[in-house]
Amino acid sequence: MFEMETHISGLFPEILAMIFSYLDVRDKGRVAQVCAAWRDASYHKSVWRGVEAKLHLRRANPSLFPSLHTRGIRKVQILSLRRSLSYVIQGMPNIESLNLCGCFNLTDNGLGHAFVQDIPSLRVLNLSLCKPITDSSLGRIAQYLKNLEVLELGGLSNITNTGLLLIAWGLHKLKSLNLRSCRHVSDVGIGHLAGMTRSAAEGSLSLEQLTLQDCQKLTDLSLKHVSKGLAKLKVLNLSFCGGISDAGMIHLSNMTHLWSLNLRSCDNISDTGIMHLAMGSLQLSGLDVSFCDKIGDQSLAYIAQGLYQLKSLSLCSCHISDDGINRMVRQMHKLKTLNIGQCVRITDKGLELISDHLTQLTGIDLYGCTKITKRGLERITQLPCLKVLNLGLWQMTESEKVR
Known part of the structure; x- marks a missing residue:
């Protein structure tokens, strides 16, 4: 918690503004709650005019938002919503980013009253963990937030394939979509996003980042849809998706724009799946197959043959x-x-072997490698670029390595 002597409140606003300018965004939000003088100094016009800044609010005070608008603030995070969301939207007509993550009392009704007309400036919307939200809200979003580029829906267990159809119908500029733990989403919904049902929706074909972590109803058919319709995809997170298998990797193997693939804890991915990825035209920079207990030494041979351009590998x-x-x-x-x-x-x-050949390594995780000894660690710490060595709940930094 930020602490400051209260007697400085009497200082000139310009001096306060200068002091507060050294604070990070979160602490500025805390300072602004102390009193009106601190609030004004924290978001002084000379400092904030025209600047895109995040504001962390513990409650939505309707009188505050017009003031934020005049200061040029365009990005807002609300930690606790005690007033209608419409106050925020009305008070900040040029809002670009709205983060409502964890606002458990936000409902379809509240969101419906807020989104009643086009908001062309809004690019980023985070509704993660707003549990009551359903497909109805996605209909509003698709209708009025046509320029949305980032949509976070992680943990919304009431979202279904119908909601994805609405997204595919209205959000054609969407670049990033997070559907983590949306348990009702299935292959049909991914088909909507990929434009497989063009009679009903064109699809969100501009997607570059798609998070499907822990979507348990997905199968290899979803990956077929993704490979056919989402050609611009760069980042795909399939971690904890137990329904996908080695066969699905065939579909992903020729996605030439894909540079990050997360298959963490995908129990049905084995050496064969890595072989399929390595035999395609992928240019992956990052691959995570951690906790895939069917991955073994043969996968490393395939990676060396076809995925040798990797910069990050998790095993x-x-x-x-x-x-x-x-x-x-x-x-x-x-x-x-x-x-x-x-x-x-x-x-x-x-x-x-690692210290002899992987000379560009900047970080390595060896937590729980019970057969290594001090001798092996001494070799690893000689790597010229190494900055982080993780051996457990602590990390050896570069300065500690020198010592």
């Missing part, structure tokens, strides 16, 4: 050994981050 708790490390490291010259925590078959020999 935590996979069944890999020093032999797999040996088959991979000579080709992975661009690798900067390697996570092999809880890979209990890795020994000092594996660390020696």
Whole structure:
């Protein structure tokens, strides 16, 4: 919690503004709650005019928003919504980013009263964990927020395929969509997004980032839809999607714009799936297959053959050994981050291979690697670019490495 002597309230506003200018955004929000003088100094016009700043509010005070508008503030995060959301929208006609994450009392009715006309300036909307929100709200969003580029819906368990149809119908400029733990979303909904039902909706074909983490109803058919309709996709998160398998990797293997793929805890992905990815035309920069217990040394050979451009690779708790490390490291010259925590078959020999060949590494995770010793760690710490070494609940920073 930010603390400051209250006697400085009597200082000239310009001096207060100068002092508060050194605070980060969150602390400015806290300072603004102390008194009117601090609020005005914290968001002094000379400092904030025309600047895109986030404001963290614990309650929506209707008298505050017109003042924020005149100061040029366009991005707002509301931590607790005690007034109607319409106060925010009415008071900030040029709002660009609205973060309502965790506002548990926000309902379809409240959102419906707020979105009653076009809001062309709004680009980012975060409704994550606003549990009561349903497809009805997505209809409002699709109707009035046509220029939306980022939509966060993580944890909204009442969203269904119908809601995705509404998104595909109205949000053609959408670039990032988060559907984490939307348990009712299935292949049909992903088909809507990918434009597979053009008679009803064109689709959100401009998507570059799609998070489908923990969407348990998805199967390989969703990946087929994604590969056919979402050609611009760059980041795809499928972690904890137990319904996808190796066969689905065939569909993803030729998505030439895809550079980050997260398959963490996808239980049905094995060495065969990695083979499919490596044999395609992917140019992946990041790959996470941590906790896929069917991934072994053969996957590392496939990665070295077809995914050697990777800069980040996560293999935590996979069944890999020093032999797999040996088959991979000579080709992975661009690798900067390697996570092999809880890979209990890795020994000092594996660390020696890593230190000899992966000279660009800036970070490595060795948490839970029980067969490594001080000798192996000494070799790793000699890597010229290493900044972070994770051995557990603490990290060895570059300064500590020197010591």
